[in-house]
Amino acid sequence: MPEVWGESLRHLGEVRMLRTLRTIEGAQGPRVRVNGNEVVLLCSNNYLGLANHPLLVDAAIKATEVYGVGSGASRLVSGSMELHVALEERLAAFKQTEAALLFNSGFAANTGILQGLFESEDVIFSDDLNHASIIDGCRLAKARTVVYPHRDVNALEEKLRQEQARRKGRFLIVTDGVFSMDGDIAPIPELVSLKQRYDALLMIDDAHGSGVLGPCGRGTAEHFGLHDEIDLHMGTLGKAFGVCGAYLAASQVVIETLINRCRPFIFSTSLSPSVPAAAMAALDIIESDEGHERRQRLRHNTNIFSSTLRKAGFDLLQSETQIVPVITRDPEPTMAATEALLGRGFFMQGIRPPTVPSGTCRLRATLMADHTESDVLAAAEAVRELLSQQNHV
Ligand SMILES: Cc1ncc(COP(=O)(O)O)c(C=O)c1O
Numbered sequence: 001m002p003e004v005w006g007e008s009l010r011h012l013g014e015v016r017m018l019r020t021l022r023t024i025e026g027a028q029g030p031r032v033r034v035n036g037n038e039v040v041l042l043c044s045n046n047y048l049g050l051a052n053h054p055l056l057v058d059a060a061i062k063a064t065e066v067y068g069v070g071s072g073a074s075r076l077v078s079g080s081m082e083l084h085v086a087l088e089e090r091l092a093a094f095k096q097t098e099a100a101l102l103f104n105s106g107f108a109a110n111t112g113i114l115q116g117l118f119e120s121e122d123v124i125f126s127d128d129l130n131h132a133s134i135i136d137g138c139r140l141a142k143a144r145t146v147v148y149p150h151r152d153v154n155a156l157e158e159k160l161r162q163e164q165a166r167r168k169g170r171f172l173i174v175t176d177g178v179f180s181m182d183g184d185i186a187p188i189p190e191l192v193s194l195k196q197r198y199d200a201l202l203m204i205d206d207a208h209g210s211g212v213l214g215p216c217g218r219g220t221a222e223h224f225g226l227h228d229e230i231d232l233h234m235g236t237l238g239k240a241f242g243v244c245g246a247y248l249a250a251s252q253v254v255i256e257t258l259i260n261r262c263r264p265f266i267f268s269t270s271l272s273p274s275v276p277a278a279a280m281a282a283l284d285i286i287e288s289d290e291g292h293e294r295r296q297r298l299r300h301n302t303n304i305f306s307s308t309l310r311k312a313g314f315d316l317l318q319s320e321t322q323i324v325p326v327i328t329r330d331p332e333p334t335m336a337a338t339e340a341l342l343g344r345g346f347f348m349q350g351i352r353p354p355t356v357p358s359g360t361c362r363l364r365a366t367l368m369a370d371h372t373e374s375d376v377l378a379a380a381e382a383v384r385e386l387l388s389q390q391n392h393v
Helices: 002-014 054-067 075-079 082-094 108-117 132-140 152-163 188-197 252-259 272-288 289-309 331-343 374-391
Strands: 029-033 035-042 097-103 122-127 144-148 173-178 200-205 232-236 247-250 325-330 361-366
Touching: 029 247, 035 374, 054 082, 054 272, 082 097, 082 108, 082 272, 097 108, 097 361, 108 132, 108 200, 108 232, 108 247, 108 252, 108 325, 122 132, 122 152, 132 173, 144 152, 144 272, 152 173, 152 188, 188 200, 200 331, 272 289, 289 325, 325 331, 325 374, 331 374, 361 374
Parallel strands: 122 144, 122 173, 173 200, 200 232
Antiparallel strands: 029 035, 097 247, 232 247, 325 361
16 A cells, blocks of 8 residues: 555656645744745745734733643533634624634635535535635535636626526525635625625635735725625634634624534634634734734735736736736746745745646745835846746746
């Protein structure tokens, strides 16, 4: 048996598709150490720079001193601690919903929400570039899944019309708010209109929009002024919030249903108390003037990086956000570019299938609020110079 795995790993290595871990030495920040060298970090989801913010660190230390490091059990047994409940109340207020529920990760949230809420007579309509955790959630749910082409609202409407004729249960439209590999934004106004016309529920996975988009950082729906139209607001705490974990903000009946039926919620030890404490400190910042300033700096860094590369002729797909794919097409040059950039002091992860469709390998850059302008411009210039030599323009 081990030979089979060894053979398969050797094959992945030969076609430059083997995945390995790279260790970050020290804390997360706009610059980190890799193999003893300081590099500008351009592949972290720590968008607002909160992962090592003193207020979050302090909140985590204080919570640990009072509550210890472990929760000891799942929420339904004895692991529902004051800090979990306090954070859920804060998140419900932030997302302006009746209630919220914490999950141990965004992956657990998506798989559990879809499995816990949708039955065999229901239909889930899912964008074909939705995150892997939504795809797996659709697989775990008893509902039928209908995949529609990426952001194609006409194709979605056609599928809704077809399903309406034989409808027996509920319809759910589920989409990433900001797409994790392309950095483009879901067509929320059109999805809201379809949801209303076809009496569907609308769920946004706002892993990359929460804390970042919208005047108050509430996320993608707020960006479009349509926050109240969303039925299921899923968000993560490990990206802009700088901590880990995830949540669903929704109506009380949805949250109570999940407490009773969602397997990753029911059968898993709850988050360490330091996590909700740090996440509440993150929320304090996100809702403050400092949060507003950090969002502006992130937008500024994104604009200078993207406009420099667009002007130089690179294909950045339809990215409008801090996630900026620079298309390199094939695995070999993509991974060679990642290594070469690391040698020049810039860490930008190459992304290959199966994470993205074949022929669309990319350097996926992610900007942070606390990158300096000169680091951002130097990174764009390094990408331009390197990929021009590889004929990617
Ligand atoms: C769109 C989206 N949803 C969900 C997740 C999973 O979140 P987590 O990392 O908290 O498991 C990710 C992670 O990258 C994501 O990009």
